[in-house]
Amino acid sequence: MNEQTSSGQTSRAPAIDLARGIALIGMAVFHFTFDLEFFHRIEPGTITSLPWIVFARTVAGSFVFLAGVSLVLAAQGGMRWPSFWRSTAVVAVAALGVSVATWFAIRPAFVFFGILHMIVVGRLLGLAFLRVPPVLTALIGVAVWALPYLVQSPVFDTRWLAWIGFAEVQPFSMDLEPVFPWFGPFLLGMAAAGLAQGWLRGGVLVNPILRGLAWAGRHSLAIYLIHQPVLLGTLWLFFG
Template sequence: MTLSQTALPSDRPAPRRIAIIDIARSVALLGMILFHLVFDLAMFGFLPADTAQTGGWPLFSKLVAGSFLGLAGLSLYLAHRGGLRMRPYLNRLARVTAAALLISVATWAAQPDFYVYFGILHSIAVSSVIGLAFLRAPVFLTVAAAIVTFALPGLFDTWGLSVDWPASLGLAQHPQPSMDFEPVFPWLAPFLLGMALGRLGQRTGLWPTLEAPVAGETPLTRLSAWPGRHSLVIYLLHQPVLIGLLQGWVLVFGG
């Protein structure tokens, strides 16, 4: 028996990054920054106050959030498809959880009536724990769970049911207002679909093919993938940067 055969899951080598997934995450980041720029422009009076809540912007924001959660589910599967690598998993979970708590504290200090008590980072953290139960689940079971997760809030509304605590479940009739709210139901659904996609891609040989070193990888490819490889830092910094730039513009040029 070789050392590799007796290695603990935590000792397994990290899988090779897949550029197309990092690029997809970069595109999602761009969409998020665009939406928050519109929100901030409205907040500073450069656009009508309700711009981000009208037209196609609410749907756009949901698509962006769903893409982040789907990519997070896909990444969880790809990182641990050969066995749970406990140390990297816990390190990543700790980083995401700490970032989520930082967002809660910062938004509570700025706007306590609308602070982020369960936003997208909170949702990714909780989904990453729930997702462990689906690492070895058949695709049909994971997809079925995603469908139930997506449908449950609507069913509760139809039946007149409400689970007020914890609000993070997303099953309350009148949840506490928040500037960013992605509760477990229905937002676990895209995460699970991402995991199902990961398993399908593994079964068809897609991911091993994309992981293979590509001699013709260009600087543009690496540049496009870079934001997606640093998504958590960019997520935390982009709003302070946008608000700081707009505040500076107002101070210099007026509103």
């Protein structure tokens, strides 16, 4: 979920736009299933079953991974700092909006550090890795991904610290992607972009379906913010 526009080239990488568009479909499928369970139209506990948990984390991980790719593409040829800070601020404001909206809507499970929060932090922390060799970045990414499964402490169980990622019991939230392990996929995305170098910028999408997916990928933040209210509203009209 990364509206990276720090360079004219970055937002025109068809492969990345297409990948985001496909990830958006996965996100919509998961949230639609969640909403069906909310309206008691499918078996309770469906979305907390192992297959759906794996699916949800794969979709979330793909967005974070692609945000890492976009950061490297934006820095190629020199970072446009005003655009970088502006686009980062847009995502940060959107993250704050999600927190405020869910605080009023579902306070016990409000989103205090979701995927948008993680992308903002990833973009900032990722700046330190722009000159790190991609292979080393990938190794650090794997370590970041693995560390919270090896190191846990009840000290991190509160919402004030759970966003770091070492909680023994995570606070309940509708969307929680702590820095550890989720900065790992971000770094892996940076490493992949570094290894791919200029390959990601080539290609033209001819198929109209693929072009539509790429268009959605270029507007992933807006779609992320509006899709769930639209799904919930539509289902409410049908089921009450």
